[in-house]
Each structure stands twice: as structure tokens, then as C-alpha cells.
Amino acid sequence: MPAPSNSHKRPQDPFFKTDDDGMEILHFLQNLQYLFFLDEIEEDSRKIKELIRRARDSTSVSWCYALLNKNSNLEELTFEEVLKSFQAAHISHKPQWKLWAEFLELKQQGTIVEYTDAFTRKTLGFSPDTPIPDHILLWQYIAGLKEPFRQRVLSVDPLNLSTAQKAALGEAWILEQQQIEEATTAFRRNYSTSTGPNHDKLMQRRVTKTVKNRRHPTSKLLCFNCNRPGHYIRECPIRSQ
Numbered sequence: 396m397p398a399p400s401n402s403h404k405r406p407q408d409p410f411f412k413t414d415d416d417g418m419e420i421l422h423f424l425q426n427l428q429y430l431f432f433l434d435e436i437e438e439d440s441r442k443i444k445e446l447i448r449r450a451r452d453s454t455s456v457s458w459c460y461a462l463l464n465k466n467s468n469l470e471e472l473t474f475e476e477v478l479k480s481f482q483a484a485h486i487s488h489k490p491q492w493k494l495w496a497e498f499l500e501l502k503q504q505g506t507i508v509e510y511t512d513a514f515t516r517k518t519l520g521f522s523p524d525t526p527i528p529d530h531i532l533l534w535q536y537i538a539g540l541k542e543p544f545r546q547r548v549l550s551v552d553p554l555n556l557s558t559a560q561k562a563a564l565g566e567a568w569i570l571e572q573q574q575i576e577e578a579t580t581a582f583r584r585n586y587s588t589s590t591g592p593n594h595d596k597l598m599q600r601r602v603t604k605t606v607k608n609r610r611h612p613t614s615k616l617l618c619f620n621c622n623r624p625g626h627y628i629r630e631c632p633i634r635s636q
Contacts, residue, residue, distance in 0.1 A: 458484040507567035
């Protein structure tokens, strides 16, 4: 994955405050998610260890001890499980916390348009008093993208949330047009293959002429003398006997 732009300053190590009211915890997780993206940390075990290492307040220490006592092997846990446990131990009753948890879990499931709309709705739910920093919004949006949209967005310069969303939507439009063109080409190829042999067989049938020079397959003819198909009455073998 290409290195992020140097125009975005790397956040300092975020630590909890013992007397926090929950907002510091939200900022802590925002920066933690940003660090995961910058350092390309994808393994759950590394994310869990990073979360535990940076948890510093009294509530978090108690939570860490409880987590480690209950689970001797962190390799068996997923980061999602640990994050939910962390939420339950802290301020999970606060609406802002629930909104942030949903924001973290937001990933592209369907189209780019659907993902971008869902992302925008989630960000609008945050209080103006506790806005999400611009660099967090940007990297959270990129982290939720599927390939090849993510790589396309990372190549944009300048890179901000607006240009990232425009690049992703533009790439989605290009891929859609390519799929339509490929489907059309495949349909034409299949149509040509399926109709060609049938057309040849039809032309190879024995035909006869009427006074109007129309061409008819002999299988459609019916003799009025013997009531058998395949010939005119003047060609009837019974009549000539």
C-alpha cells in the first residue's frame, strides 16, 4: 500500500486521562484507528496488543487485567471482540460512544455510492462540540473501501475527504462502464456463435420453387395425393405408378 501523504501529521501517542468523561476515549480510539492505517496494521493480534499497550487510565488497567485473566491466549481473540469488551467496560451507555462504535465498523459492503452515503450520514450524527478530526475522517473513509478503489484514492493529489470521495465515485463509474461493455461484447459473441450454425443448416436444406419464386423447405410440403410430406402432387411416386 502506498505511503500516506506527508501533509497529514502523525498524531502523538494518545493516552487516557483518569478523570475523563468519555470524549478523551473517543479521541484515543480515533487516533488508534489512524495509527493502524498509517502503520498498515491489519492483524487482529497486533491491534489488540497496541490497544492494551496504550490504555493508561485506571478503568482501562482494570479492563486489561480482566481481559488477560479471562483469555490467556490473545491470538484466539478478534479485535472486534476486544473492542466490544472495551466499550462495555467504559462509557457504552453514552449515545456518542455508540455512534463512534458504529462508525468504526462501517465498511463498504455494496456500491461506492451506498458506502459514501452511509459514511456521510454517520459523520453528520456527531455533535459539533466533539467533531471528528479531518485526517481521521479521511483515513477512516479510505480504510473502509474495497480494492481497487482504495489504491485509486491513495494516488490522488491533493488528498482530502472531498477528493477521496470524488476519486472513488469516479473509479466506480469507470468500472461500471467497463462491465457494461464486457457484457455487451460477450452477448454479441454468444449470439453470433449460436445463430451461425443454425443459419448454415437452414441454407443447406433442399428447397423448391413456386410460381412466385419463394423458397420453402421440403419438410413443409404436403402432397394432396398421398397426404405425405416432402413433395408436390406432381412428384408423387404413387401417382406416377
